[in-house]
Amino acid sequence: MSRVIPIVADTASPSKQPSPGMTLLEALPPLSLYVHVPWCVRKCPYCDFNSHQAGESVPEDRYLAALAADLEQALPRIWGRQVHTVFIGGGTPSLLSEGAVDRLLAMLRSYLSLWPDAEITLEANPGTAEAGRFLAYAASGVNRISLGIQSFNDKHLAALGRIHDARQARDAIGMAQRAVARVNLDLMFALPGQTASECEEDVRSALAFGTEHLSLYQLTLEPNTVFAKYPPALPDDDAAAQMQDLVEALAGQAGLERYEVSAYARRGARARHNVNYWEFGDYLGIGPGAHGKLSFPDRVERDARVRNPESWMQAAVQRDGSHITDARVLAPSDMPFEFMLNALRLRQGVPSSLYTERTGEPLATLTRALRRAHDRGLFSADPTRLQASEQGWRFLNELQALFL
Ligand SMILES: C[S@@+](CC[C@H](N)C(=O)[O-])C[C@H]1O[C@@H](n2cnc3c(N)ncnc32)[C@H](O)[C@@H]1O
Ligand code: SF4
Numbered sequence: 028m029s030r031v032i033p034i035v036a037d038t039a040s041p042s043k044q045p046s047p048g049m050t051l052l053e054a055l056p057p058l059s060l061y062v063h064v065p066w067c068v069r070k071c072p073y074c075d076f077n078s079h080q081a082g083e084s085v086p087e088d089r090y091l092a093a094l095a096a097d098l099e100q101a102l103p104r105i106w107g108r109q110v111h112t113v114f115i116g117g118g119t120p121s122l123l124s125e126g127a128v129d130r131l132l133a134m135l136r137s138y139l140s141l142w143p144d145a146e147i148t149l150e151a152n153p154g155t156a157e158a159g160r161f162l163a164y165a166a167s168g169v170n171r172i173s174l175g176i177q178s179f180n181d182k183h184l185a186a187l188g189r190i191h192d193a194r195q196a197r198d199a200i201g202m203a204q205r206a207v208a209r210v211n212l213d214l215m216f217a218l219p220g221q222t223a224s225e226c227e228e229d230v231r232s233a234l235a236f237g238t239e240h241l242s243l244y245q246l247t248l249e250p251n252t253v254f255a256k257y258p259p260a261l262p263d264d265d266a267a268a269q270m271q272d273l274v275e276a277l278a279g280q281a282g283l284e285r286y287e288v289s290a291y292a293r294r295g296a297r298a299r300h301n302v303n304y305w306e307f308g309d310y311l312g313i314g315p316g317a318h319g320k321l322s323f324p325d326r327v328e329r330d331a332r333v334r335n336p337e338s339w340m341q342a343a344v345q346r347d348g349s350h351i352t353d354a355r356v357l358a359p360s361d362m363p364f365e366f367m368l369n370a371l372r373l374r375q376g377v378p379s380s381l382y383t384e385r386t387g388e389p390l391a392t393l394t395r396a397l398r399r400a401h402d403r404g405l406f407s408a409d410p411t412r413l414q415a416s417e418q419g420w421r422f423l424n425e426l427q428a429l430f431l
Contacts, residue, residue, distance in 0.1 A: 051388075062120075062314050064117040067081065068119065102138060107140075110140065112145060115148065116148075129163070148298070179228070212233050240298060285374060
């Protein structure tokens with residue numbers, strides 16, 4: 028999935044169930060669907076996503092049968108609700124054949140009530156891009172493609188272990204733009220040995236395609252990756268912070284506003300699927316390792332799927348719920364952190380009223396943390412919004428931790 032994974036607070040405490048029948052939420056939030064495709068041509072050394080090197084081929088038939096079984100079992104939990112956005116993420120969904128994506132979208136349409144103008148995003152890797160494939164995906168209903176470009180510099184792409192070079196990245200952008208109106212480009216910065224001017228060149232190259240949306244991530248060394256075991260020399264914190272400022276300034280000059288920690292968009296081009304995560308909307312996650320968050324009138328629940336692709340495929344078709352792990356009801360005490368962890372990633376934050384709308388908890392439950400955040404200058408002075416101040420935006424982790 029674009030690095031924009033739903034952010035789930037790691038609360039190990041046992042959750043309290045609300046009293047049965049108690050109504051907490053006046054209305055249910057918008058509903059999104061996330062579909063996880065867990066295979067890649069090969070594993071990148073920096074990546075901690077639930078992605079696995081595909082063998083000879085992707086087991087498309089078994090995967091689609093397991094997805095259908097996963098979705099069917101979830102249907103009673105979303106009965107009667109419309110789905111606003113779909114995100115087919117990975118891994119590398121563009122490893123799926125045109126026919127498989129067509130069957131997948133037909134299956135979703137037959138089971139779900141999709142909004143007529145639902146945003147349907149598919150993540151693609153330039154190394155797997157073929158002109159015909161993107162056009163066929165679009166004909167099946169995909170209307171947004173998110174491309175993992177990472178860099179336009181062959182030296183850096185090689186250091187990142189990518190399967191594509193800069194020319195293939197450029198070709199893939201052209202193909203995606205011919206296929207769909209909405210294209211996102213993922214880039215990473217603060218790469219091994221990268222200079223500020225190389226970072227600038229990457230961002231300028233991406234902007235030159237006139238794209239409506241960029242996701243710009245600082246490379247992080249994630250536990251249990253090859254880079255964590257054999258760390259490459261990365262730009263130091265000051266250099267990385269300078270690159271972050273540079274990236275924001277360049278995007279701003281091109282008319283792309285930094286609306287979230289890593290997301291930049293033209294007016295009207297924000298990723299609706301991701302914004303729904305950050306606004307604490309609902310999402311059903313299907314496929315191996317997918318997370319979900321669903322609201323009911325009296326409670327908010329989270330769950331996850333078995334991570335290993337083979338185990339998930341076997342469990343899902345048993346139709347006995349064994350493909351689900353970690354199902355839990357959020358306790359009232361979970362809500363401040365769960366909500367703020369997401370909402371504060373948005374530069375403009377959210378209206379204060381959204382807290383009660385989405386959690387069922389009174390705003391007063393935030394008072395103590397808000398006071399501390401104000402005292403430290405980390406929170407906006409506007410009482411109608413839950414929003415980081417300039418200072419809070421720079422020290423977001425510290426601000427979010429106040430709501431724990
Ligand atoms: C699931 S991947 C994208 C799709 C496709 N698999 C690809 O790599 O082209 C999501 C994005 O997360 C970002 N990402 C992955 N690992 C990262 C890391 N360790 N640090 C920063 N960004 C990372 C990359 O920009 C990547 O495009
Ligand atoms: S192609 Fe994307 S999902 Fe797959 S290993 Fe590389 S970064 Fe991770």
